[in-house]
Each structure stands twice: as C-alpha cells, then as structure tokens.
Amino acid sequence: MRVRVRHNHLLVAAALFASVGNSAVHIAIPWLVLETTGSSANAGIVLGISGFSVIFTAPLIGGLIAILGARPVSIWADIISAASVVLFPIIGSLFELNLASLLIIAIIGAMFDPAGATARKSLIRGVAERDGLSLLKFNGTYEAAATIGTVIGPTGAAIAIGLIGVNATFYLIALVFVCASVLALFIPAIIIPSETESIFSVGNVVRETRIGMNALWRDKPLLSLVGLYTLLTAIYMPVESIVLSRYFRDLNEPQTLGFVLSAMSVGIVIGALQFHRAVQKFSPGNLVIISMTLIGAVVCAMAALPNAIIFIALGLALGLAFGPVSPMSNYLVQQRMPQHLHGPVFGTQFSLMYLATPAGTLALGLIVQSVSISPLLFAIGALFIGVTLLVGFTGPLRRLTIDSTNS
Secondary structure, three states: OOOOOOHHHHHHHHHHHHHHHHHHHHHHHHHHHHHHHOOHHHHHHHHHHHHHHHHHHHHHHHHHHHHHOHHHHHHHHHHHHHHHHHHHHHHHHHOOOOHHHHHHHHHHHHOOHHHHHHHHHHHHHHHHHHOOOOHHHHHHHHHHHHHHHHHHHHHHHHHHHHHHOHHHHHHHHHHHHHHHHHHHHOOOOOOOOOOOOOOOOHHHHHHHHHHHHHHHHHOHHHHHHHHHHHHHHHHHHHHHHHHHHHHHHHOOOHHHHHHHHHHHHHHHHHHHHOHHHHHHHOOHHHHHHHHHHHHHHHHHHHOOOOOHHHHHHHHHHHHHHHOOHHHHHHHHHHHHOOHHHHHHHHHHHHHHHHHHHHHHHHHHHHHOOOOOHHHHHHHHHHHHHHHHHHHHHHOHHHHOOOOOOOO
C-alpha cells in the first residue's frame, strides 16, 4: 500500500529540524570558543557579534523570497547553515582556530539564519490550503513544532558534546540542517504571482523588500502589533538570557533554571496548540492585550523570588500566556496581506526582532550589574504591562481584526 506523505507534515518536520539545528548551534559554538580560547568573554563576543550581523541581511530576505520563491530559499538557507557549521571542525583540523576565525565562521552562518525561518512561514498558508487544513490550527501546530525544536536542540547538543566531542557534534548538527533542507525539497512549489517582475537582481530584491515594508506601513493596526512585539521583545528577552541566568547562577542552581526554561517551552507548545480556540473567544487586539499583560504579571510575580517549585510553575504560566502570540502574528499577516507579500512582511518582522534583541540585551546587561534582581524583575514586568495597555488602548491596535482591505 502506498503511503501518502502530507505536505504539512513535511513543513512541520522541516521547521522542527531547523529549530533543533539553530538552537544546538548556540550551545556548540560557545563550547568550542571556550575550548579554543579559554575565555567566556570571547564566547559572548562571538555570539553577540554574529547575532548582530543578521541585521544587515534580514531586511532583504523577504525580497529574496518574493523573487526566488519560499521553497528554494528554505532549501538553500539550510544547506548554507549546514556548510557553515562543518567549517568549524574542517578549519580546525586544517589550521589552528583563533578568535578571529571563529567569529568569521559564526557570522557566515548567522547571516542566513532568518532566511529559512522566514521562508517556511511564507509557505504556511499555501501548504495549509493545498492539504485542506484549518489555517488557524496549522499555525499553532507549526509554532509548537518550532518551539519543541528549541528544547531538543540544546539538550541534544550538550549530550552529544559529552559523548562524541564538540567537533563531531558540529557534523551532527550539519546533518540536522540537511534533513530540514531535504524535507523542504519534497514540498511542492507554490507559485504565487507577484505584481512586479520576478527576474533575480539586487534591484528587484530591494524593490520587493520595499513593497513589503510599505504594505506593512499602510496597515496601521498590524504595524502597531509588530511594533508592540518588537518593543516587548527588547524588554523581555534579556530576562531569560541575563536576569534569570544571573539569579540562578548566584544560587548555584543551574538545574532549576533549566527546569524553569523547559516549563516555559512546554507552556508555549500548549498555548500555541490552543491558539485556534483562543482566537475564537477573543478579538485579536484583546488577545494581544491579555497575553502580554499576563506575561508582565508573571514577571512581576517572579520578582518575589519564590522557591523552585513556584518558579517552575510561573515559567509554565508565562509560556501558556505567550503560546498564542506567534501563531496569531502569522495568521494576521496571512489574512491581512496578499500572499505574494508574506515573505517581505515576515522578513520585516524578523529584521525588527533581530534588532530589538541585542539592543535590549545590551541595555539590560549594563543595568543588571548595579540593580538587585527582585526590583529589576518587578520593573520589567510593570513596564511590560504599562506598554501593553498604553499601545493596546490608545493606538491602532484596538482596531486590529482578522481581515483587512489589503487581503
């Protein structure tokens, strides 16, 4: 009997594998830098600068997708990621690695990170329609798979490094990226007619990118949502990477931090899978306000610095509140924007997020050195709530609906 593989399964699996690879890299690279240079500061420099380099390529990814198509960009982005990953052990075996060479290789790999994710998001609507799926449910499933990958990746990388060493781990990560690329290869090409010529050139890529940015600029409610997400990303992301890391490091309880972050991931998966139910009960604008306000409230509760069990429960609650956010953002773009603009609009969103994260991390990294953890967490949570309520009730976000005249 012939087994028919559904295209949505391929896309979800590709997202899972790519997420595993991208998150595993964030464990393997710092480990290699520490082994090579013996400096944790150098590990931070390599990750920080390579992450910042994405800002220069991310804005053009959407235009590239509009010209070449989402599937080819997804395929080649993961191939390039695989190639950049194996450069670490290959260069290390041929020459002696140093901080400069590690940084160059890391930048090459990081520059193409947003391409695969943006391309896969651009395929969601076409694949869902081809397989006759509910777009609401499929967005939740897709984001849940990507989140599961961020749990598997770091854990798998850490185990692999212990069993086979860091160099062999890079080859394993490259194989994961290749799997993501091969899965995308079997997704049928989805032809989306563009309103402009589709001949590849730098000028056309820039033009398509500008068209997507202009479309987002004209849709003020959606623009308000993207702006709010960007601002809150800058405020919140350093909480995990800096504030909580410092707190649990001072307590010498890294395992508790791991449980808290894992609980967040579990909550995000559950919340994403329940997105289709949440959006049926609340309008998009209200769902944004509720989710973001709850996140701020949880961060304020963390300021009490409770015991480990309560901290883990708060992590789960935070994940549940955040879970519907990404699938809802996807769905609103898919419904309010013409399909040929999904790549440029998603690309613009990724660009803003990649800009916000290092900016927020840098700012909070300087603040956390001179402020105690408890009042800092409370201030971050209160700021989160204040910004959400201000934007939600005074700006165009309150007019955000599923449909738009742009659709």
